[in-house]
Amino acid sequence: xxxxxxxxxxxxxxxxxxxxxxxxxxxxxxxxxxxxxxxxxxxxxxxxxxxxxxxxxxxxxxxxxxxxxxxxxxxxxxxxxxxxxxxxxxxxxxxxxxxxxxxxxxxxxxxxxxxxxxxxxxxxxxxxxxxxxxxxxxxxxxxxxxxxxxxxxxxxxxxxxxxxxxxxxxxxxxxxxxxxxxxxxxxxxxxxxxxxxxxxxxxxxxxxxxxxxxxxxxxxxxxxxxxxxxxxxxxxxxxxxxxxxxxxxxxxxxxxxxxxxxxxxxxxxxxxxxxxxxxxxxxxxxxxxxxxxxxxxxxxxxxxxxxxxxxxxxxxx
Numbered sequence: 398x399x400x401x402x403x404x405x406x407x408x409x410x411x412x413x414x415x416x417x418x419x420x421x422x423x424x425x426x427x428x429x430x431x432x433x434x435x436x437x438x439x440x441x442x443x444x445x446x447x448x449x450x451x452x453x454x455x456x457x458x459x460x461x462x463x464x465x466x467x468x469x470x471x472x473x474x475x476x477x478x479x480x481x482x483x484x485x486x487x488x489x490x491x492x493x494x495x496x497x498x499x500x501x502x503x504x505x506x507x508x509x510x511x512x513x514x515x516x517x518x519x520x521x522x523x524x525x526x527x528x529x530x531x532x533x534x535x536x537x538x539x540x541x542x543x544x545x546x547x548x549x550x551x552x553x554x555x556x557x558x559x560x561x562x563x564x565x566x567x568x569x570x571x572x573x574x575x576x577x578x579x580x581x582x583x584x585x586x587x588x589x590x591x592x593x594x595x596x597x598x599x600x601x602x603x604x605x606x607x608x609x610x611x612x613x614x615x616x617x618x619x620x621x622x623x624x625x626x627x628x629x630x631x632x633x634x635x636x637x638x639x640x641x642x643x644x645x646x647x648x649x650x651x652x653x654x655x656x657x658x659x660x661x662x663x664x665x666x667x668x669x670x671x672x673x674x675x676x677x678x679x680x681x682x683x684x685x686x687x688x689x690x691x692x693x694x695x696x697x698x699x700x701x702x703x704x705x706x707x708x709x710x711x712x713x714x
Contacts, residue, residue, distance in 0.1 A: 398410075399599075399672050399673060400599070400672070401514070401544070401571055401572050401599040401601070401672050401673070402544075402570075402571035402572055402597055402598045402599035402672070403571060403597045404514075404543075404544045404571040404572075404599075405543075406477050406513060406514065406543070406544060406571070408440055408441040408477050408672070408673055409438055409439055409440055409441060409673070409688075409691050410666050410672060410673045410674075410691050411439060411441065411662065411673050411674060411676065411687060411688065411690060411691035412441040412442065412443040412479070412601055412673045412674065412675040412676075413430070413431070413434045413439055413441065413442050413443065413675075413676070413677065413678070413684075413687070414443055414444075414603070414675045414676055414677030415442055415443055415444030415445075415448060415460040415461075415463075415464055415677070416444070416445070416448050416449065416460065416677055417430075417449075417677045417678070417679050418430075418444070418448065418449070418459065418460040418463045418464065419448065419449045419452070419455060419459025419460050419462070419463055420448070420449035420451075420452050420455075420459075420460075421679045422678075422679045422680070424463055424466070426679065426680060426681075427463045427464075427467070428463075428467050428470075429680070429681040430678050430679070430680065430681050430683075430684060431464070431467045431471075432471070432681070433678075433681040433682075433684040433685070434678075434684050434687075434688070435471070435473050435476065437684060437685060437688040438688060438691075439684075439688060439691075440473075440475055440476050440477060441476075441477045441479070441673055442464060442476060442477070442478050442479070443479045443480075443574075443601065443603075443675050444460045444461055444464055444478070444479070444480050444481075445460070445461075445480055445481035445482075445484065445516075445518055446458055446461060446480060446481065446482055446484070446485040446488060446499055446502065446503050446506075447481070447484035447485045447486070447518070448460035448461070450484075450485065450486050456486065456487070457484075457485040457486050457487065458485065458502070458503075458506050461480060461503055461506035461507050462506045464478065464507060465506050465507040465508040465509070466508075468507065468508055468509065469508050477513045477514065478507060478509065478512065478513050478514075479512075479513060479514035479515070479516065479546070479572075479601070480503050480507070480512055480514075480515060480516070481515070481516040481517070481518035481548060481574075482495070482496055482499040482500060482503070482515065482516070482517065482518055483495075483499075483517060483518040483519050483521055484518050484519060485499060485502075488502065490521045490523065490524060491517055491520075491521035491524050491528075491529040491532070492521075492524050492528065492529075492532075493528050493529070493531065493532035493535075496529065496532040496533065496536070497532060497535070497536070500512065500515065500536055500541055500542065501541070503515075504541060510540075511540060511541060511542065511543055512541065512542045512543065513543050513544065514542075514543065514544050514545070514546055514571070514572060515533070515536065515542040515544070515545055515546070516545070516546040516547060516548045516572070516574055517529060517533070517545075517546075517547050517548065517550070518548050518549065519548065519549045520549065520550050520551070520554055526554070526557055526558060526561060527561050527565075529558075530558055530561045530562050530565070530567050531565065531567060533545045533567070533568070534562070534565075534567030534568050537568045544568070544570075544571045544572070545568060545569075545570050545571070546570050546571060546572035546573060546574060546601070547570050547572075547573055547574070548573070548574035548575070548603075549574070549575070549576070550573070551588070552588035552589055552591070552592045555570070555573065555589075555592055555598075556592060558570065559596055569596070570596075570598060571598060571599060572598060572599045572600070572601050572672070573589060573592075573593055573598050573599070573600050573601070574600075574601045574602070574603055574675075575589050575600060575602055575603070576602070576603060576604050577589075577600065577602035577603075577604070577605070577665065577668075577671075578602065578604055578605050578606065578607045578611060578661070578665060578674075579607070579611060579642050579646075579661055579664060579665070579703065579707045580607050580610065580611070580634050580639055580642060580707065581604065581607065582707060582708075582709065583709060585600075585602070586668075590668070590669050590670055593669075593670040594669060594670055598670065599670060599671075599672035599673075600668075600670045600671045600672060601672055601673050601674070601675060602665060602671060602674050602675065603675045604675075605661070605662060605665055605674035605675055605676050606658055606661060606662070606676055607630075607631065607634055608630030608631045608634075609630065609631040610630075610631035610632075610634040610635065610639065610643075611642075611643070611646070611657065611658060611661035612656075612657055612658040612661075613643050613646065613647060613656075613657035613658070614631075615631035615632060615634075615635055616635055616640060616643065617632065617635050638709075641706050642703070642706055642707050643657060645702060645703060645706045646660045646661055646664075646703070647660075649695065649699050649702065649703070652699075653693055653695075655689055655690075655693050656686050656689065658676075658686050658687065658690060659686055659687070659689040659690035659693050660690070660693065660695070661690070662674050662676060662687065662690025662691065662693070663690055663693040663694065663695050664695060664700060664703045666690070666691070667695055667700045673691075674690070676690070
């Protein structure tokens, strides 16, 4: 088990991504995935109020609704649920009124009295940060939210959030959710991890498997004929450099009788301040592989080898 920052949230070091619920996984498939995840020892679910508003006919909130129905049906013990605010079509932005209204809507959809971890999904420069920080603080004070986090924020804005919170006595964030994986490293390692280390914040990276590329299933940059959004997203990484990473993951994984995906998740877990990578599954039979990534321990030399093969240095001017 791993603690999220300095919070009281202790979880298996893998978050199940809820972005597919109501999108590529219908209600029954989502229930099967959630059942398999919890049956396998998982206890951390990540979603957002905007999932999956991009699907024709959806309004947003579909993922939360499915998770809420599953929670009501299964009544699991000790499951931590994280959700986010700012991108729902009806609750866009981070004004104080919107944060409160959106949180109340998420609570209704999830069917819970309190959100375990509530993220500001994307920075909203149109609203004074002082207003947003205070709004999140009031949610904690009023018992609607246990802990807060920030997602897709720059290091400077995270520091500004913390400075404001410390000045006004508001709760500090405990988690950061950045885009981070073996093919997307530099910005997080250079700017986000240092601030996470300074303030004891836990990283919960999304796109942990790079839209499926780090499963090893997509080895061509030619996405022609690929209809799934996952394949389209993965294809761009299938360069010579990307395929060297896949080959190295496969070689290391074979020594542990582990898949490419599980090995990629294990590398991410080994990075400083990373608590629980987020990975999603469309079907229940994909879940055990993800759970294996929460338990696989790589040697120091194996982590260093993956560090080297995935290192990227900007071209010098």
